[in-house]
Amino acid sequence: MDDAILELRDVTKIYPGVRAMDRVSLSFRRGEVHAIVGENGAGKSTLIKTLTGAIQPSSGAVVLDGVEHAHFTPGEAMRLGVGVIYQEFNLIPFLSVAQNIFYGREPMKGLFINAPEMNKRTGELCRRMDIDLNPRARVKDLGVAHQQIVEILKAVSQNARILIMDEPTAPLTHGEIESLFRIVRNLKESGVTVIYISHRLEEIFEICDRVTVMRDGQYVSTQNTADTDMPALIAAMVGRELGADYPKTPVAPGEVVLSVRGLTTDVVNGVSFDLRRGEILGLGGLVGAGRTETARAIFGADQLKSGEVLVRGSRVAIATPRDAIARGIGLITEDRKSQGLVLGMRVDENISYTVLDRHSTFGFLHPAELVRVCGELVEELRIKITSLGQKVNTLSGGNQQKVALAKWLARDCDIIIFDEPTRGIDVGAKREIYQLMQKLAEAGKGLIMISSEMPELIGMSDRIIVMCEGRVTGELTRNDFTQDRILTYASMRKQRSA
Secondary structure, three states, rough: OOEEEEEEEEEEEEEEEEEEEEEEEEEEEEEOOEEEEOOOOOOOHHHHHHHOOOOOOOOEEEEEEOEEEEOOHHHHHOOOOOEEEOOOOOOOOOOEEEHOOOOOOEEEOOOOEHHHHHHHHHHHHHHHOOOOOOOOHHHHOOOOOHHHHHHHHHHHHHOOOOEEEEEOOOOHHHHHHHHHHHHHHHHHHHOOOOEEEOOOHHHHHHOEEEEEEEEOOOOEEEEEEEOOOOHHHHHHHOOOOOOOOOOOOOOOOOOOOEEEEEOOOOOOOOEEEEOOOOOOEEOOOOOOOOOOHHHHHHHHOOOOEEEEEOOEEEEOOOHHHHHHHHOOEEEOOOOOOOOOOOOOHHHHHHOOOOHHHHHHEEOOOOOOHHHHHHHHHHHHHHHOOOOOOOHHHHHHHHHHHHHHHHHHHHOOOOEEEEEEOOOOHHHHHHHHHHHHHHHHHOOOOOOOOOOOOOHHHHHHOOOEEEEEEEEHHHHHHHHHHHHHHHHHHHHHHHHOOO
């Protein structure tokens, strides 16, 4: 292609027992926003690492500006104008915006860093990108959206001509997403090629010019976004029709399995609600509403100032997560990588550490029992692994989420809290998580689901509690679900006296 700035030609990457990319060929045009989509395990992460020099392909070549490279080193990729913004930012919290942008490349005045010049250049970058950001502000004092902007400015300051964005909107609010899209459009207008990776398919049609689908490490297709639609894209990604988006069917609610009364912490204030067996109770609200903090208080991860928790009608004292687990409460955290799993440990170790007390005698474990329990759960949840000994950090996001769920199923928890259960996983894995939630509800478990995705919240909940500024501001039954009503309650701030 005459206007191609970057190409992959028959690129293959083989790990022991795994073909992560299989003869992938595709090209990226100058000044386009090009989406890469696919289920977890499709090869997207391997593609990113190949383009940035983090890994060396087993065969094939990367072609940049018409020059063929067997592989890059990360330094070479950066010098050639390839930048990347990962989901986990690479910033130094206690340094300023300008210091982070020019770290290792600071303008000098004699033997000393020329701080005024560095701040001036940062200000010029901000004006060029139409961004309002104080160069002297410390990164630790910025919100997630502004930290992401710092990463973008850092790449632009290094003259990145190709910028890879990996799930850039995952932690952002709706308003912050709009600001990010404006910056992406500015980058495009300035001639930068943006490679955009996201599981949020609606964004692909809003911001991207073309979309490439990958599946099982192989290239499937590239199309103009104007020439396709979401059902066709999903079918190409998963290789099958998914049917209804949300497999939710009504379950007759049973006894009240959990009650919270006047729950108050440093963040939440007087939260009260009931959860019944067989029910999926949605917790809605905007970012910062206190939903995660409510879950953490129930689970004993945050200290209560006042209020009480009742399990099956009996008041219980929950001061630590150990107390919650003993009462049959499990929490699948929003950040599974740092809080929900031990990534460097094996699959069976992650699943079994909640039940070691049940499969040991006088401190000695019964390995055969643990292998049986873990094997049954892996089969039941259809977790894709090579063996129980596989490290969790080598699994796709969807399979990691299943492992996080498996440890609570091993414990046979009656109450399971899902905090953003499908964040960062693909459409196929999402549906499997929804099916598992429905199955748990049918088995009489009580489920609480925190979600920032409105269609998910409406599609999977039997009832929705809406929060704003740490308080419950509304409750909706399934017949009353509308986005407008949820957003109205989510914006219902406490009235303040003049």
